[in-house]
Amino acid sequence: MGDDDQIDSAPRAHDLPLAASGSARSATPGPVGAAARPDTAPVTAPLWPFRILALLGASVQGRDQFTSDNWQLWAAMAAATVYTIFIIVRPIAHRDDLRVRFRVVLEQALITALVMLTGGWLSPLALCLIPSAMVAGFSAGTIFAAQLASSTVVVVSVQHLTETDPSVGARDVVLWAALIGTVVFTSGLSQRASADAARQREAANVRVSRLAEANSLLFALQRVAQSMPASLDLDEVVDSTFKRVSSLVQADTVALYLLNETDRRLELFRNIGSVAPPMVQMAALPAAIRPAIESPRTVRSAHLPPGGGLSLEAASAVYSGLRARGSLLGLLAIECDRPDALTQQHSEIVHGLAEAFGIAIDNARLFRQIRAASANEERARIARDLHDHIGSSLAFLGFEVDRAQELAARGSPVGPVLGELRDHLTGVINEIRETLHDLRTDVTDERDLAAVLGDHLARVRSRGTLDARCQVETEFRPPRPVEREIWQIALEAITNVERHARASYALVEYSTSRGHVFLRITDDGVGLNSTSPPTDRYGMVGMRERAARIDATLRVEPAAGGGTIVTLELQTDEAAP
Template sequence: MGEPEDGQRDLERRNHELSVLNAIARELNRSVDLSDALEFTLAEVSELLGLRTGWIWLVAEDSPQTYLAASRNLPPALAEDPARMDGSGYCYCLDSYRRGDLAGAANVNVLKCTRLGGLVDGTDGLRYHASIPLHSGEEKLGVMNVASPDWQSLSERDLQLLYTIGDLLSIAVERARLFSRSARLGALEERNRLAREIHDTLAQGLAATTLQLESADALLDGGAPEPARTPLRRALSLTQANLEEARRSVLDLRAAPLEDRPLAGALEVLVKAWEAETGVGASFEAVNGARPLPPRVEAALYRVCGEALANVARHAGAEHVTVRLVVTPGRARLAVEDDGRGFDVSGIPAGRHGIVGMRERAERLGGALVLRSAPGGGSVLEATVPLEGL
């Protein structure tokens, strides 16, 4: 009786493994949102092999940097300290992967997690993890790590399943990146079209209106009554302001400071340029900055940073400013901190300092903007945007 029962259990397990593989393949083929697909895969792998925790590193497209692309049930020591999961930090398994040493099953069961090294509390008992390399031909795409407090040596069949899932993930990563490149090209074409339309219609129309108003104002210099002159000059002032705004929009659309670089790179350039222009010391820090973000998140946070730095230059009297970008699988957080004179946040008039515009940018993406300051205590502006569902 024992052998048939064992055979039945083995058949049931194989059927379950196949159903999980099919579910993963369907999800990876269906979704163009890479983050969702990676998180789904981690959940399925965890259920299949009884491995509670997992995370996935990916190599950036345009650099050898790695970034945390997805995670599941990270222990508190890692979840609450994003810097420990920064892709640029030291990591034995990633270093092994870069050297090409993370290839055979012999390595998989014995990798001790260096990011948990030296920690006692908040690890949930994790110490070791399995590391599955992701490749596309000869190109290195990343590593999937899965772990459990009750570590057990994975069987040859378990390892084969993990490598099969790794192959599926590799195909999904390549597919998502191709889709992203296509979307970026389409966005660039649309941006250029909008710039041409603004220049050819709105900007030219405002320029013509300005000339007419200037001519009318000159004709009225011969002694026209002041009641007629005041609204005319107000109209002229508004038209000139709108013309400048239209020209600035055209420049923003054509300059595309984020094009072909991640947000972290664009922010670093922005901060350096601001420092050179204002003479105020400035530094930029990024955690997991190589991770690509949805274009509208990148654009919103870039504009928030630019507006926040402009406010510091106009109002803070600061000697130093620090801009920090922290990206996790769940959210992106931008903080601009200065050591200036500070102010009473409750006393800011409505609509001043561009706060309303910055808050609207964050809230349109389901995020929030927080401003903390006190007289003599400097200021911190923090914008947080969730990444799930975007």
């Protein structure tokens, strides 16, 4: 490469060696890759011993017929010998296709003609029909070989019966037909067994080939995983990658810029070494950096012009755009104050790290967004709990304090009011404790939903305002995220019963069986129609959102005899271990 080298990013997914740029597909280990190559050479029927024996048998059987005036037998024997030598050198493949069938038919026609020219079933060359029938069965199967042999038997038999005594001729026909039929049947069975074995061998080769591909993929994934930071914290991802880059590349400046999509500019996120500009507009990027931004390439510049890099002192540099999911995330810039300080090997090092670094940054940013959304949701839930319960209690205490002040101003006794105020304050403190306990309570790997429900309902009963009972029948445990959402829905429903329904009794039914999860909370309170709550009252919106997140069905309906029934149903194929 020249002074400005560009490396296409396609090999990144396989994390090529630093000093080489061969195909990543050669990473398959040798033994597995070798086993994955099936033998495609055609298999030939080993029939040459039978052909030679048939030819020798014909010579022995017809020794008395080889006279000087029997030129037909001599010519037929010579033709059979030449053909036997030819077919031994160029055997018929043990394979069923048109070309093989054509050669089998030609052989059968040749041998049949030689037999008919030399006496029919009395010809010594009739023995050569046996290996011909064998090759037909081995190559094309029982049906084709039987059709071909039947044609031969019929043609030869017709001639034989017209030239010999009918009774003797019929006996010869039956004998040879039975012999050739037996050969056809046995060779056809052998062909079928051989075909089954070939299919099994091919299936085994396919499995081995797939194992080899999986081995190659796992090997590539292992190489990529070794170069990816394991943390999902953005700062830790950047710190670990910068340490690795610094240990592999001796540079004066290592800078990470992240793209601001709104303003279309690169903003400096981390910098080591020389001073780099805090932000760079995309339209004002130096010419040496643009190829790395515009396409997935790693760019090496051995000689930068003055001011051609990000830092003023940069004389050589390697730039790589960071991408994930097909989008540009930022820029990794490595610069040196000396020309030719960064070699092609350094460019390959950065090239190998860039894609993994981009994916790690994208994962960390997504995790940060998810964590922020979860934290916002939890803060909103805590705020609702404090507002609905603690806030109203504190407001009531404020009214009581104002009433005590008015009584004191009129000179009336304030002792009874202060006593009531003290009782209400104690109640608020207990409510805060219960609320904090509920916020801390959750399902864990050690405590499933049934155990958490039992403990919580025991605390509800201990407060003396609601007789809350639980019926549990579980065959399996749902996945933890699903179980946590079900717990939060149940907690919200129980809290609504305790605070708003004015109920004396509540029943929580929870069961799991064959992938089905069922939860029902029933109370004997005033019911929904009596209270007529607004849409977002009593946490209904939050309960429905949680149910939607786990693809569950949530129904809130009045009970027949008064009160409310909250029902949650969920179908799941997963079970927690």
